[in-house]
Amino acid sequence: MIIMSNVADIEKNIEHCKKNCLTCPTYQYNKLGGTPPELLFCARGKSDKPVHEIKDEGCNCPACPVFIENDLSGGWFCMFGTKGRV
Numbered sequence: 001m002i003i004m005s006n007v008a009d010i011e012k013n014i015e016h017c018k019k020n021c022l023t024c025p026t027y028q029y030n031k032l033g034g035t036p037p038e039l040l041f042c043a044r045g046k047s048d049k050p051v052h053e054i055k056d057e058g059c060n061c062p063a064c065p066v067f068i069e070n071d072l073s074g075g076w077f078c079m080f081g082t083k084g085r086v
Ligand code: SF4
Pocket: 013, 016, 017, 018, 020, 021, 039, 040, 041, 042, 043, 060, 061, 062, 064, 065, 066, 067, 072, 077, 078
């Protein structure tokens, strides 16, 4: 699958993502760490867990430096892919 994203899949961004996705209530409630791609959904695309099986408990992305530095919008990349929720 080709995933269109301007966000780099690099260690610096992964570290930012760990601070924000791993503490996100949606991430924790739905145990998204157990399913690929596990992290950096804004770069790697949505979780392999089907979106209808993910309960929305909120999104930390707008506070993440990767979100801000890359001028992202939408959030909830784990559910909706690199474009985020529109
Ligand atoms: S914007 Fe969201 S998905 Fe992307 S690195 Fe930050 S917390 Fe992770």
